[in-house]
Amino acid sequence: MTHILAIDQGTTSSRAIVFDADMKITASAQEEFPQHFPDSGWVEHDPGDLWSTTAGTCRAAIEKAGLGPNEIAAIGITNQRETVVVWDKETGKPVYNAIVWQDRRTADYCRALREAGHDKMIRARTGLLADPYFSATKLKWILDNVEGARDRASRGELLFGTVDCFLIWKLTGGTAHVTDATNAARTSLYDIHKGRWSTTICELFDIPMNMLPEVKDCAADFGMTRPDLFGRPVPILGVAGDQQAATIGQACFEPGMLKSTYGTGCFALLNTGETAVTSNNRLLTTIAYQFDDKPTYALEGSIFVAGAVVQWLRDGLKIIRDAAETQPLAEKADPNQNIVLVPAFVGLGAPYWHAECRGAIYGLTRNSGPEEFARAALESVGYQTRDLLEAMQADWQGEGAGATLRVDGGMSASDWAMQFLSDIIGASVDRPEVLETTALGAAWLAGQRAGIYPDMAGFSESWRLERTFDPQMAEDQRSAKYGDWKRAVESTLAY
Numbered sequence: 001m002t003h004i005l006a007i008d009q010g011t012t013s014s015r016a017i018v019f020d021a022d023m024k025i026t027a028s029a030q031e032e033f034p035q036h037f038p039d040s041g042w043v044e045h046d047p048g049d050l051w052s053t054t055a056g057t058c059r060a061a062i063e064k065a066g067l068g069p070n071e072i073a074a075i076g077i078t079n080q081r082e083t084v085v086v087w088d089k090e091t092g093k094p095v096y097n098a099i100v101w102q103d104r105r106t107a108d109y110c111r112a113l114r115e116a117g118h119d120k121m122i123r124a125r126t127g128l129l130a131d132p133y134f135s136a137t138k139l140k141w142i143l144d145n146v147e148g149a150r151d152r153a154s155r156g157e158l159l160f161g162t163v164d165c166f167l168i169w170k171l172t173g174g175t176a177h178v179t180d181a182t183n184a185a186r187t188s189l190y191d192i193h194k195g196r197w198s199t200t201i202c203e204l205f206d207i208p209m210n211m212l213p214e215v216k217d218c219a220a221d222f223g224m225t226r227p228d229l230f231g232r233p234v235p236i237l238g239v240a241g242d243q244q245a246a247t248i249g250q251a252c253f254e255p256g257m258l259k260s261t262y263g264t265g266c267f268a269l270l271n272t273g274e275t276a277v278t279s280n281n282r283l284l285t286t287i288a289y290q291f292d293d294k295p296t297y298a299l300e301g302s303i304f305v306a307g308a309v310v311q312w313l314r315d316g317l318k319i320i321r322d323a324a325e326t327q328p329l330a331e332k333a334d335p336n337q338n339i340v341l342v343p344a345f346v347g348l349g350a351p352y353w354h355a356e357c358r359g360a361i362y363g364l365t366r367n368s369g370p371e372e373f374a375r376a377a378l379e380s381v382g383y384q385t386r387d388l389l390e391a392m393q394a395d396w397q398g399e400g401a402g403a404t405l406r407v408d409g410g411m412s413a414s415d416w417a418m419q420f421l422s423d424i425i426g427a428s429v430d431r432p433e434v435l436e437t438t439a440l441g442a443a444w445l446a447g448q449r450a451g452i453y454p455d456m457a458g459f460s461e462s463w464r465l466e467r468t469f470d471p472q473m474a475e476d477q478r479s480a481k482y483g484d485w486k487r488a489v490e491s492t493l494a495y
Contacts, residue, residue: 001073006443009079014053016061019443029060041104044097069231076238076446078245079163081186084138099138106137125191127285136188140205153208160211176223179213180239181290218289219449238445243267249437250406251463262411266303268388281391282351301350301388305343307411309377319370327416329374339363340488341376351391360492378417382424383485404428408437423473433464
């Protein structure tokens with residue numbers, strides 16, 4: 001039993017990765033699943049797709065690795081956060097599709113919460129804003145709009161969970177209704193200071209507390225899988241939401257350490273240790289990880305569009321066929337053209353939190369072409385990251401905050417984008433050898449619980465640097481370019 005199976009259930013696909021005793025990837029499998037958009041601003045998944053692709057990729061990865069039933073020591077799970085599933089306690093049948101974290105259907109209700117003055121109480125207990133992004137209002141919508149759901153929930157017939165919780169329930173054959181502290185902290189129902197579900201908030205949203213799962217540490221006994229799934233029962237020993245798992249995978253265990261993950265969006269987390277810092281700059285206060293019932297906190301900033309801006313170049317403008325083409329295009333861009341792209345395609349995230357804002361481009365000339373668009377797209381990610389870092393540094397004055405940024409995710413593979421990121425933030429950017437940090441974090445949680453991976457200190461020592469990007473841009477140029485970005489954002493918000 002020297003291997004760990006990591007489940008990485010994401011927004012557009014499910015993946016399973018097998019890690020060996022040295023935390024090296026042995027095999028992996030990935031499967032995409034359909035997205036459902038039943039109305040404007042609505043995003044849903046079929047929970048059956050989440051389960052079938054997870055189970056299928058797990059079996060495929062184990063088969064690719066050539067492993068037998070007795071060679072998987074444990075399972076670690078990481079998942080898309082905030083997405084909501086409600087299912088029948090006896091049959092396991094969902095009462096409605098999973099409502100995805102991107103879904104905005106409860107925007108009017110959230111506005112009413114803010115106008116009624118509830119936002120301050122929600123922030124004080126949960127560290128989160130009254131926003132459709134989080135789970136609570138999605139759960140309330142299901143109870144209010146699915147016929148009979150609220151009555152059935154009150155009678156104890158329905159269960160609620162984020163995706164990790166639903167997968168654990170399926171994996172264990174319905175014997176475990178549990179989640180971890182990082183996922184619970186993203187629901188807007190969990191008091192991150194007292195470490196329990198908030199009775200006050202559940203009453204505000206009219207949510208029966210008997211629906212809610214038990215909350216455990218990130219490394220804990222989450223249950224045993226059904227024997228028929230993998231040939232024998234396998235313990236589930238690690239769980240963390242995807243951005244927290246990436247923080248763990250980057251070994252950001254000391255206060256002041258900072259990571260940024262560049263996928264469809266971008267999520268930056270700053271470890272603030274035992275202190276739950278209240279943001280004055282509209283960042284989120286959240287749990288980075290929890291061991292031995294003791295939470296470690298973080299400030300988090302979310303960028304809605306990072307890698308998605310490259311997808312827009314490919315699928316919207318059709319000026320590239322592959323994401324890798326952006327770097328050579330950006331390198332050829334006319335240095336005399338000062339084009340700024342504000343990619344607010346679905347609004348602006350932190351620190352602006354403006355859902356109705358839409359994208360804009362400034363500085364176009366007759367000579368503007370694919371090269372300039374590519375450069376502006378990559379630069380927009382750097383600018384948005386600096387927005388987050390400046391807000392974090394304003395909120396938390398701890399030693400070393402933001403001195404070095406550890407990066408991962410698909411866009412971090414671009415040398416050009418990472419060099420510009422270093423230039424515009426004026427700090428070093430460290431890219432690790434292993435970019436699959438989310439899955440690695442989940443694997444380490446399970447592996448160290450199983451006794452085959454090192455402790456936190458040993459894992460930190462095993463982190464390996466692939467390349468450091470140091471600032472090369474002159475300070476006056478850096479200030480001028482960032483000033484142009486800030487003016488562009490102000491103009492976009494005004495429009």
